Amino acid sequence: MVDATAYAAYRMPATHAAVSAVLGQLGQDLRPQSLLDVGGGSGAATWAALEAFPSLASVTVLDQVPEALKLGERMLPRATWQQWRLGEPLSTVDMVLVSYVLGELTDDDQHTLVDQAGAAARQLAVFVEPGTPAGYRRILDARDRLIAAGWTVAAPCPHQLACGMTGKDWCHFSARVNRSALHRRLKGAELGYEDEKFSYVAVTKQDNTTPGRVVRHPAFRKGLVTLQVCAPDTRVGPTLVSKREGPVYKAARDAEWGDTWPPAAR
Numbered sequence: 001m002v003d004a005t006a007y008a009a010y011r012m013p014a015t016h017a018a019v020s021a022v023l024g025q026l027g028q029d030l031r032p033q034s035l036l037d038v039g040g041g042s043g044a045a046t047w048a049a050l051e052a053f054p055s056l057a058s059v060t061v062l063d064q065v066p067e068a069l070k071l072g073e074r075m076l077p078r079a080t081w082q083q084w085r086l087g088e089p090l091s092t093v094d095m096v097l098v099s100y101v102l103g104e105l106t107d108d109d110q111h112t113l114v115d116q117a118g119a120a121a122r123q124l125a126v127f128v129e130p131g132t133p134a135g136y137r138r139i140l141d142a143r144d145r146l147i148a149a150g151w152t153v154a155a156p157c158p159h160q161l162a163c164g165m166t167g168k169d170w171c172h173f174s175a176r177v178n179r180s181a182l183h184r185r186l187k188g189a190e191l192g193y194e195d196e197k198f199s200y201v202a203v204t205k206q207d208n209t210t211p212g213r214v215v216r217h218p219a220f221r222k223g224l225v226t227l228q229v230c231a232p233d234t235r236v237g238p239t240l241v242s243k244r245e246g247p248v249y250k251a252a253r254d255a256e257w258g259d260t261w262p263p264a265a266r
């Protein structure tokens with residue numbers, strides 16, 4: 001139980017923030033009623049899903065570690081907490097979440113889990129990994145398998161083609177996490193926040209309507225915003241927006257890393 005509690009205090013706020021940021025990028029018209037949080041541990045991703053989707057009525061967290069499940073159950077008794085090991089069957093639900101799990105598995109086991117999760121989800125499947133080159137590669141691999149299985153990538157990509165990020169770049173995003181006093185003590189940290197970097201893919205059965213995606217922190221100069229944008233034609237490059245462009249400039253000033261671009265017309 002000590003390990004599970006330490007994980008909860010040390011990592012849950014960050015994985016929760018990452019999954020919240022991911023779910024915040026999905027269309028407003030998804031209304032899943034049932035959720036499986038696979039490798040859900042003490043339920044960080046489940047909390048994010050419940051906040052993003054008030055439609056969720058049935059929520060199940062699966063994990064191999066009973067202590068993590070017990071701790072999660074104390075914090076969220078309304079969910080079902082069930083011991084489960086990779087390879088055991090998954091029931092069919094509207095939405096499957098796999099948050100920070102692939103990195104703990106061998107390549108073969110990652111494939112098994114991606115295929116299983118994809119087969120278990122009716123509307124939406126979401127995979128989140130640390131925002132490192134290795135985490136990104138695992139997400140790309142999952143993305144390929146999901147597309148081959150008939151899913152449509154809803155986010156972050158504005159297309160279903162091969163990723164256009166090349167060279168040393170990798171697709172990742174950032175979520176700010178406020179640190180509690182305990183969190184700061186555990187990490188020996190001074191700052192009142194940390195930035196959790198993550199990579200992700202979310203797939204649905206709907207058409208992808210993402211116009212483009214901001215894939216870096218915007219850069220601001222006097223009267224000019226530079227957005228690094230991943231476009232539907234797979235190109236990743238800078239978009240410059242100057243003050244002369246009026247409302248578009250205002251939108252560019254408000255745009256954040258991870259947002260869609262250009263913004264929807266109002």
Ligand SMILES: C[S@@+](CC[C@H](N)C(=O)[O-])C[C@H]1O[C@@H](n2cnc3c(N)ncnc32)[C@H](O)[C@@H]1O
Binds near residue numbers: 063
């Ligand atoms: C880094 S934690 C992530 C927990 C949670 N999803 C989150 O985002 O905070 C990885 C979880 O995957 C679970 N896990 C790893 N391998 C597993 C397996 N073979 N079967 C079931 N669960 C597994 C671990 O027990 C652990 O709770």
